[in-house]
Amino acid sequence: MSDLPAGLPMAVPAAGLPEAVRIHEVGARDGLQNEKTTVPTEVKAEFVHRLAAAGLGTIEATSFVHPKWVPQLADAAELMPLLADLTARDPALRLPVLVPNERGLDRALELGVTEVAVFGSATESFARANLNRTVDESLAMFAPVVARAKAAGARVRGYLSMCFGDPWEGPVPVAQVAAAARRLYELGCDELSLGDTIGVATPGHVTALLDELTGSPAGGTGTGTTGSPTNTVPVDRLAVHFHDTYGQALSNTLAALQKGVTVVDASAGGLGGCPYAKSATGNLATEDLVWMLHGLGIRTGVDLDRLSATSVWMAEHLGRPSPSRTVRALTHQEQ
Incomplete structure (x- = not known):
């Protein structure tokens, strides 16, 4: 029997990684x-x-998309007031919401939301499937959303989907993704999340995209200091969003950490997918991510036992076990 406390791997730091994520x-x-x-x-x-x-300090709460497109999140306006006590107790807690257009932004701002996100695509096929627009048209739609949100004092995140592969177009060229990412960032986004929507990325591909986007030479630190300020994105403005379709999410995350990324998207219990890409299976499980990070001696502020218990609780409401390996290991949950 292990002498380690429940929910705590042995911490063995590795060189070249951030102190906190x-x-x-x-x-x-x-x-x-x-x-x-x-x-x-x-x-x-x-x-x-x-x-x-x-202990999670950033929790994306909901989306102000039209109920016709995502019925599950039709209650966004009813949900947000139920979370007001959280930010009242902890003003540092961030509760961003997704807004697809100016109408969604209006609804969010009316409820006092201070952080929003827009959701773009690196490929034409997904832009049409998700937004019924071309990449250029979607960026044009986002421009006033970002500008108005910033003018209202809100923080803006930009999601870029299909950064590594597209179910209709196949592998997506690194240069194409970097160009789309720069355009989305240049609208005024405070942070840009690079999405592996169908989970096909591998570590070398992640490294290549980050090098291209930050202007870092191969094998560099990903600081973005070697490229022109007009065509690079600072690594401290980047986040990564991996799906675990082929079991690569953690290895891809480690590759991103080695390039200087310190913000990682994850979903408690591994919940999630994408309604517009049938091959998009679950997100990287937050518990699996925390286990790896804590094992590397990287601070997250997360209580892994409490998080795992939360995922078990939600899994019971959904009527199925959590797909997270860490949740199953810590709670002895059957697959």
Whole structure:
């Protein structure tokens, strides 16, 4: 029997990695959006409260998309007031929401939201499937959203999907992704999340994209200092969002950390997918990520036991076990 406390791997730091990582928890939005059975608003609110109690400081709460497109999140306006006590107790807690257009932004701002996200694509096929627009048209739609959000004092995140592969177009050239990412960032986004929407990335591909985007030479640190300021994105403005379709999410995350990325998206219990890409399976499980980071001696502020218990609780509401290997190992949950 191990002498290690429950939920704590042996910490063995590795050179060249950040001291701390901020986890951008997407379980309440990206994790639940694909669920066919409607999750009650009160359960969603309790989920966010439990995630916050587990130490997650950034929790993406919901999306102000039209209910026709994502019925699961039709209760965004009802949910946000149920979370007001969280930010009242902890003003540092961040509860961003996704907004697809100016109308969505208006609804979010009316409720006092201070952080929003827009969702773009590196490929034409997915831009049309997700937004019914070309890449150029979607960027034109996002421009006033970002500008107005910034003018209102809100922080803006830009998601870029299909950064490594597209179910219609296949592998996506690194230069194409970097060009789309720069354009989205240049709209005024404070942070840019690079998405492996269908989970096909591998570590070398991750490294190549980050080198291209930050202007870092091969084998460099990813600081973005070697390229022109007009065509690079600083690594401290980047986040990564990996799906675990082929079991590569953790290895891809480690590759990103080695290039200087310190913000990683993850979903409690491994919930989630993408309603517009059938091959997009679950997100990287937050528990699996935390286990790896803690084992590397990297601070997250997350209580892994409390987080795992939260995922088990949500899995019971959804009527199935959590796909997270760490959750199953810590709670002896059957697959």
